[in-house]
Amino acid sequence: MRHLNADIAIIGGSTGGVAAAIAALRMGCSVILTEETDWIGGQLTSQGVPPDEHQYIEKTGCTKSYREFREKVRKYYRSNFALTLSAENAEYFNPGNAAVGKLSVDPRVTVSVLEEMLMPYIFSGKLQLLKNCFLMKADVNGDKIDSVFLEHHLSGELYCLTADYFLDGTDCGDLLHHCQAEHVMGSESQADTDEPHALPGEADPYDMQSVSHCFAVDYIEGGDFTIDKPETYDYWKRYKADYWPDMQLSMTTPHHITHEPLKWSLFGENGGRDMFQYRRILDKTLFLPGTYHSDITIINVPQTDYFEGVIFNVPDAAWHLKAAKQLSLSFLYWLQTEAPTMTGTPGHKGLRLRKDVMGTEDGLAKAVYVRESRRIKAEFTILEQHVATDSRKDGKAAQFEDSVGIGLYRIDLHPSTGGRNYIDIGCLPFQIPLGAFIPVRMENMLPACKNIGTTHITNGCYRLHPVEWNIGEAAGALAAFCIKNKYKPREVYYTSTKRMDFQMDLKRLGIDLAWKL
Known part of the structure; x- marks a missing residue:
């Protein structure tokens, strides 16, 4: 068994997991990033889903590093492909001109760009990237994870990872499950959340998006x-x-x-x-x-x-x-x-x-596209009432003093395993609250993708590419901030001065905390 250590171990190379690694590395931490397939990037790559983005994406509404990623994708095409002159000079070149996206891209290009963004840290030794590795178990001592164990599914080699912080970057919330962090899955009831589109009867943990x-x-x-x-x-x-x-x-x-x-x-x-x-x-x-x-x-x-x-x-x-x-x-x-x-x-x-x-023998994506994960029970849960157009009489989403980012997408729920049709309702430009990252009990584990404190309903607008990227980036930055200052994430959330210091770090990374429309 190989024993590896870093400041931060990110289990799962999803879109959010990769963004978390970039943020933590840029803040000076050492990182281990694991991935079950041989492609990092999650829904952007191994799941084969070109970015779903909002109408303002070319000008505002995403983090600096996500914009950098998009620019690098366009540069990759301009440097390596034989484009027409008009395409070469297009301000917002879109390789696929898809109906649903402003940057519809071959996943092979995307994975190349993501690896390029991480390459300097691999060369310096600050990042250890473990591909083709799946999570087996986590050793937990009270409210902290001591170590996690992975197996390389091709060679059978075993890994034991230790770190100050463990981030769940898996698309199904696998680390939440293995470390027994309090979490929910599926659909809440209206009695739980008072959300207009929640289940009218009892909650159903096995009613989730297709x-x-x-x-x-x-x-x-x-x-x-x-x-x-x-x-x-x-x-x-x-x-x-x-x-x-x-x-x-x-x-x-x-x-x-x-x-x-x-x-x-x-x-x-x-x-x-x-x-x-x-x-x-x-x-x-x-x-x-x-x-x-x-x-x-x-x-x-x-x-x-x-x-x-x-x-x-x-x-x-x-x-x-x-x-x-x-x-x-x-x-x-x-x-x-x-x-x-x-x-x-x-x-x-x-x-x-x-x-x-x-890049597969059967022609299907390397991984299934997962729209809905396990979600932590958080110090704060984002509800439909905070973001849905019909729930906000003033025409603005709820404003959060603890914002760690922004996003926008319709509340878009695909047909569910509980036999429900689409739920697709209007959503206002929203913020991402820090309270949704703080587990109710665990101290050194943080969610980093679709597994923050949303509900079945609000997951529908917090699950898309630029929002997941922002979530991951904020999680990686939070872990790095806590290591640097010897704080706990819960302290940062509940202490206004510490929270504001953290928000200043986010701004330095180029993360907008409020919309500028």
């Missing part, structure tokens, strides 16, 4: 790239949720706000929503002629939302993970063989699964 296994495709006219028929295709071909307007494998889904039937089509034909442009990561017209045969897109659509079961805290979690993969592959097979086309002949056989984009 997961999706993303994949990349291009389209080669005249080709036939039909995959082998997935083993559970016939099941998914017959599947229809009670609240779904058509079969799961179809071109009709509920509208995410109105729940009215929404028509899709592969390329926007017949007025349907253009599935190919929706999360397109490469628009071939932005590159010199002949560079690419086709656009490339990520398929992450309602038809691939898996809501038949949850993927942690249940004995059949592995079965549900496999089933989520089977649903995605079944939808691809349906698109290739049975989806309606303009010619009248069913199936788009020219759809080609781009295994190289995701």
